[in-house]
Amino acid sequence: MSDQAAGAPTAVTHADVVVVGAGPAGAAAARFLADAGRHVIVLEKAAFPRDKVCGDALTPRAVKALASLGLTDESEGIPAGWHRQEGLRMHGGGVVLDLPWPELPDFPSHSVTATRALFDHTLATHAVKAGAELWEQTEATEPVYLTSSQQRVAGVRYRRTHPDGSTEEGTVRAPLVLACDGGSSRFSVALGLHRDDARPMGVAIRAYYESPRSQTDRMEGYLEMRTPADPRTGAPGELLPGYGWLFPLDDGQVNVGWGLLNSSDHFGGTSYRKVLEEWAAGFPPEWEITPETMVGRPRSAGLPMAHNRRPMLYKGVLLVGDAGGMVNPFNGEGISYAIEAAAFAASAVDAALDARSDVPLSAYPEAVADAWGGYYTLGRVFVWAFGHPTVMRVARDYGMPRRRLMDFVFRTMAHLINRRSQDATDVVINTLSRVAPAA
Numbered sequence: 001m002s003d004q005a006a007g008a009p010t011a012v013t014h015a016d017v018v019v020v021g022a023g024p025a026g027a028a029a030a031r032f033l034a035d036a037g038r039h040v041i042v043l044e045k046a047a048f049p050r051d052k053v054c055g056d057a058l059t060p061r062a063v064k065a066l067a068s069l070g071l072t073d074e075s076e077g078i079p080a081g082w083h084r085q086e087g088l089r090m091h092g093g094g095v096v097l098d099l100p101w102p103e104l105p106d107f108p109s110h111s112v113t114a115t116r117a118l119f120d121h122t123l124a125t126h127a128v129k130a131g132a133e134l135w136e137q138t139e140a141t142e143p144v145y146l147t148s149s150q151q152r153v154a155g156v157r158y159r160r161t162h163p164d165g166s167t168e169e170g171t172v173r174a175p176l177v178l179a180c181d182g183g184s185s186r187f188s189v190a191l192g193l194h195r196d197d198a199r200p201m202g203v204a205i206r207a208y209y210e211s212p213r214s215q216t217d218r219m220e221g222y223l224e225m226r227t228p229a230d231p232r233t234g235a236p237g238e239l240l241p242g243y244g245w246l247f248p249l250d251d252g253q254v255n256v257g258w259g260l261l262n263s264s265d266h267f268g269g270t271s272y273r274k275v276l277e278e279w280a281a282g283f284p285p286e287w288e289i290t291p292e293t294m295v296g297r298p299r300s301a302g303l304p305m306a307h308n309r310r311p312m313l314y315k316g317v318l319l320v321g322d323a324g325g326m327v328n329p330f331n332g333e334g335i336s337y338a339i340e341a342a343a344f345a346a347s348a349v350d351a352a353l354d355a356r357s358d359v360p361l362s363a364y365p366e367a368v369a370d371a372w373g374g375y376y377t378l379g380r381v382f383v384w385a386f387g388h389p390t391v392m393r394v395a396r397d398y399g400m401p402r403r404r405l406m407d408f409v410f411r412t413m414a415h416l417i418n419r420r421s422q423d424a425t426d427v428v429i430n431t432l433s434r435v436a437p438a439a
Helices: 026-034 060-069 116-129 186-190 274-281 334-354 359-386 389-399 403-414 424-435
Strands: 013-015 017-019 040-043 082-085 089-090 095-100 112-113 133-135 137-144 153-161 168-174 176-181 201-210 218-222 242-248 253-261 292-306 317-319
Touching: 013 274, 017 026, 017 153, 026 040, 026 116, 026 176, 026 334, 040 116, 040 137, 060 112, 060 334, 095 274, 095 403, 116 133, 137 186, 153 176, 168 274, 176 334, 186 317, 201 274, 253 274, 317 334, 334 359, 359 389, 359 424, 389 403, 403 424
Parallel strands: 013 168, 017 040, 017 176, 040 133, 089 218, 176 317
Antiparallel strands: 082 112, 089 095, 137 153, 153 168, 201 253, 201 292, 218 242, 242 253
16 A cells, blocks of 8 residues: 555655565665665564574575675674584484585685574674664564555555553655565565465474583584384384484583474474474483473474575565575575675665666576576475485485595585586586576
8 A cells, every 4th residue: 555545654764775674684684785875774573682493503604694794703793602613513324424614715614603692683783883773673564555556665664662562653665675574574475475385495493402512613413313202112213304403502502403394294294392302312411411401492483495485576675585485495594595695685776776776676686596596496306305214314324424425415505615616516516506497
């Protein structure tokens, strides 16, 4: 509806860009646009710091993305509470592989972990320091259209909750809107954009534990997830086509969780919490990962993968990060792609504002497709194959003992691929990505 519709709120604020959601995608886009001198208003329905279900892991690709924002280990923007790792330790089929992060020209050779409460607050504060306005406890309720024909979005209607519990409603008018409100993306749904059920979707659950394992300098991955044991016989459950993790944090805690893809027959009928509990109970006693050391309670969330909400440019709105289903189908990582997409979106938006035209906005989906569209197409094939228990069993039993193969798989799944290189892994993945359609 237009601003002239009956009952429309009277409070109207104007900006160059309004960003819906202050997670990694929204905060990064706001920072990039504020650095470009744009007046940006970010609407965030929660108040910082706030929790978010995540593995809390930032691979070297994500560390590189943070550097593009000016957040590095040496910068003032990275506070205490970040923990650095030098590689990944994989467990499966009776084999334990220590895989250091590779030394590559395009990426750093370390990863970091930080709770999403800390991480998201850091990025939001970083955007505010550059001049972006952050409106916390402000929910975007619906798009505002330029005309009654509803062909072009020209702002956002919001509802703000004050500390005393009172609310106010208003409108932010802006020529361009970025939807960065996560996997459920109510703003995208309000536009009529729903998830494509044919695209991959994952579900992950995680819990925090106080544990001396927090001192390790490796992320840890596991290919031994099973359905709950038979309650009558105690026989171990069936091998699941999923993977688990244990990620060390800086505050003496570890993030323990596991995820499953919707290509698995177990996707809808598995007790994720029961699997987590039984699996965690099998860790060595000296790790002290027990119900008594659990902090809070387990929480789960969906992982929208491989562009499962499209188009990413619609009626003047750009979908960025999880709102556009940009999670990597190979490994469930979303933060690096949210920040990369935010950079592409900010560049296109800045050009469109200069030109006073929507034409430059088409550079956004083109940049995303060029950067990782073909790779995500390969990922959709991987998800289909990985969803079969037989494939999972073969990968665990025959892949894990072969170090050179695992090095290739490791770099491929982490998407640590140099764009211009004659390295065998780079050549294979870049060639396949170019051949695969970026759909």
